[in-house]
Amino acid sequence: MGTESTPLKLPVIDFTKPELKPGTVEWDSVKGQVLQALQDYGCFEALFEKVPTELREAIFEALEELFDLPLETKLRNVSKKPFHGYVGQYPQVPLFESMGFDDADIIEKVEAQTSILWPQGNTDFSKTIQSFSKQLSDLDQMVRRMILESFNLEKYMDEHMDSANYLLRVMKYEGPKTTETKLGLRSHTDKNIVTILHQNEVEGLAIQSKDGEWFDIKPSKDSFIVMIGDSLYAWLNGRLHSPYHRVMMTGDKARYSMGLFSIPKGGYMIKAPEELVDEEHPLLFKPFDHIQFMGFYFTEAGQKAQSALKVFCGVEN
Numbered sequence: 019m020g021t022e023s024t025p026l027k028l029p030v031i032d033f034t035k036p037e038l039k040p041g042t043v044e045w046d047s048v049k050g051q052v053l054q055a056l057q058d059y060g061c062f063e064a065l066f067e068k069v070p071t072e073l074r075e076a077i078f079e080a081l082e083e084l085f086d087l088p089l090e091t092k093l094r095n096v097s098k099k100p101f102h103g104y105v106g107q108y109p110q111v112p113l114f115e116s117m118g119f120d121d122a123d124i125i126e127k128v129e130a131q132t133s134i135l136w137p138q139g140n141t142d143f144s145k146t147i148q149s150f151s152k153q154l155s156d157l158d159q160m161v162r163r164m165i166l167e168s169f170n171l172e173k174y175m176d177e178h179m180d181s182a183n184y185l186l187r188v189m190k191y192e193g194p195k196t197t198e199t200k201l202g203l204r205s206h207t208d209k210n211i212v213t214i215l216h217q218n219e220v221e222g223l224a225i226q227s228k229d230g231e232w233f234d235i236k237p238s239k240d241s242f243i244v245m246i247g248d249s250l251y252a253w254l255n256g257r258l259h260s261p262y263h264r265v266m267m268t269g270d271k272a273r274y275s276m277g278l279f280s281i282p283k284g285g286y287m288i289k290a291p292e293e294l295v296d297e298e299h300p301l302l303f304k305p306f307d308h309i310q311f312m313g314f315y316f317t318e319a320g321q322k323a324q325s326a327l328k329v330f331c332g333v334e335n
C-alpha cells in the first residue's frame with residue numbers, strides 16, 4: 019500500500035444560511051452542489067454552524083477525558099455489536115482507539131453508557147455527547163433529504179428517515195513520534211448510510227478518488243466531512259459513490275476525531291427502489307439486512323474481501 023498522497027480540495031458546501039429550508043432557492047442550490055460532490059467524490063466538506071463553537075470545544079475536552087481513563091475502565095464498555103464498544107490495542111493499528119455511543123442523540127441511552135465508565139455518573143460528558151450528536155443529526159437529515167429529492171424518491175422519505183439510528187464513534191490516534199508516516203486506520207468504505215466526520219487540528223484523513231488516487235483531506239477547524247456509506251450506495255443502486263478512506267499519522271500530536279454514523283436499523287431490508295432499477299441500471303445488490311451484512315463483514319472472508327458488500331449480496335450482472 020503506497021503512502022504518497024496529494025492535497026485535494028474537496029468541495030466546500032455552505033449549510034449555514036438560516037433560510038436553508040426545503041422548497042427554497044437556497045435549498046435547491048445547496049442540493050445541486052451536494053449531488054455533484056457525492057457523485058464525483060462520495061464526500062464533501064460542510065460548513066454547519068448549528069454545532070456552536072463552545073460545543074465543539076467541549077467535545078474535544080470530553081474525548082481527552084474519556085481516552086485518559088485507565089484501560090481497564092475503557093474495556094468495561096463492551097458491546098455485542100462489533101466496533102460499537104471500546105476498540106483499541108490492535109497490533110495492526112496500534113495508534114488507534116475508539117469508543118462508540120449507540121443512540122447518541124438520546125440522553126438516557128448516553129447516560130446508561132456513561133455510567134459504565136463513570137459509575138458515579140458524568141452529566142457534563144453525557145450532555146456533550148448527546149447534544150453534539152443531536153445537533154449534527156440535523157445535517158445528516160438535510161443531506162439525506164436532498165439526496166432523496168434529487169432522485170425523485172420523495173415517496174420513500176418517511177420510511178427512509180425512520181430507518182436509521184445514530185452511532186457516535188469517537189477516536190484517538192496517538193502521534194507515532196517517528197519521521198515516517200504510520201497507518202492510523204486501514205483503508206475501508208463505511209458500511210452505514212451517511213457518516214459525518216469532525217476532527218481536531220491534527221490531519222491524517224485521506225480519501226481515494228474514483229480513479230484510485232489517494233488525497234489528503236485538510237478540513238478547516240470548523241467544518242465537517244460528509245461521506246456516503248455502502249448502505250446508501252446499495253439502496254441508491256450505485257448512483258452515488260462510497261469512497262475508500264484511511265488515516266495516516268505523522269508527528270507527535272494525538273489526533274482526535276469523531277463520526278456520526280446513520281445506521282440502518284436491524285430488521286429493515288435495504289432494497290433499491292424500483293425507480294432506480296432499469297435496463298441501463300440493473301440491480302446491483304440483493305436486498306439485505308444491515309446487521310447481517312455487518313455479521314459477514316467481521317468474518318475472515320468479509321475482512322479479506324475488497325468489497326464485502328459485493329461478496330455478501332452483489333448481483334452477478
Ligand SMILES: O=C(O)CCC(=O)C(=O)O
Binds near residue numbers: 189208217276
Ligand atoms: O478518524 C477519521 O477521520 C476517520 C474515521 C473513519 O473512517 C471511521 O471511523 O470509519
Ligand SMILES: [Fe+2]
Binds near residue numbers: 208
Ligand atoms: Fe470510515
